[in-house]
Amino acid sequence: MKLRALENPSAEELESIISEGLSSEAIITIFARCRVYYDGRAKSELGEGDRVILIKPDGSFLIHQRNKREPVNWQPPGSSVFFEREKLRLVSVRRKPRETLEVELLKVYLATYFQAEDSEELTLIGSEAEMRDYIFDHPEVIEEGFKPLFREKPIKHGIVDIFGRDRDGNIVILELKRRRADLHAVSQLKRYVEDMREEYENVRGILVAPSLTSGAKKLLEKEGLEFRKVKPPKGERKKGKQKTLDSF
Template sequence: MKVKSIENPSQEDLLNILSEGLSSEAIITIFAHCRVHYDGRAKSELGNGDRVIIIKPDGSFLIHQREKREPVNWQPPGSRVSFQVEEDRVRIISVRRKPRETLEVELLKVYLASYLQAEDSEELTLMGSEAEMRDYIFENPEVIEEGFKVLFKEKPIKHGIVDLLGRDKDGNLVVLELKRRRADLHAVSQLKRYVEDLKEEHGNVRGILVAPSLTSGAKKLLEKEGLEFRRVKPPKREKAQRGKQKTLDSF
């Protein structure tokens, strides 16, 4: 039986769903009027209301209100679930170690208890990421400028990791910072950090921000710092297997 659900379950029904769901590695979903307490990296309280609660077999724990994409409270994968039974109510507790965090849901009224023994071996294939942009430029360095050659992908330097490092036709070192979406002040600061880092050991170093567009503030700071911009949109292409080759030569 792949799925099980009980509307307005008795306490016994609820405990059965929870035990069976947990032991069979199912995804458990509960509709309930509840209250939530969290303490860990931060601390929170949520008063009584109707929510959707999801417990996954990897320990992920989600509590959703009727709005927003984000769960109002949660626990990340690896957390351990248990439950406490009191006279008239059930408490679900999830504990994470390192950092220590506890999430406690007090179930005041359960409208629906259910689980699904999900079989799913598929993984998402995503197109249009920064990683694809990087591979695209690696293979087509001329989209940056004529004569540009890539030396390194994901190259660790003194303070950080550069997306792409290469040389222009005049032999200058060139740092590329890629953004899949509109680049902001943060992106410029990041690029500036890399350029200053490399300038300490090499002569002239150019920094180019590569993105579909720039925020107004990013443009101002970029120009003030003598950095450059190239407009490139992330390609939405099927990805072939990407080789791990990272270096062409010492520089």
């Protein structure tokens, strides 16, 4: 059965849904009133409330509240999931490091499993990786004489998107944003430039993006940093995984 759903299931019916879903490598979704307990690198408790519980075939275990994009509790791929019928409790265990997430089910409104067939990967167009490649192939979009030397160079407080030199031999740090750059992007660039000034005398910081917020423009000018307007290229499509919000 590709899809199965039960409204207000009994403990036995819920056990059946979970067992069938796990054995068939399906996506299991449970709408329930529950309490959540986490024990691992720290400890936490989440009081009674209505939530959505999502169990994926790779072991991912997610608990969502009614607001916000991110789950309030979660376990990563590779975790093991089992159901204790007598206690009406779902348990997810991660072995290394040892972490346990327990969900006490007070009321189950709906339980489903869905055998999803999906082998496709997300197609990225105009990613920051493509921007890096484009600048290495066309360094003149930054300025004449600019020479890019390294991609994603690790430094003291992060990773520089592009590390290079200008025609006068000054160090140039490029921070790339594929979308409109904001104050956070400027602060990030400032931190990288300050790190590099501990090693080099003359360091320039350039923020590269399609556009800037007004606040970002003012802060750039205040900090003596620069801006180059460059849009992500729309060339060949590259496949990969969608990054999290923190990646941009």
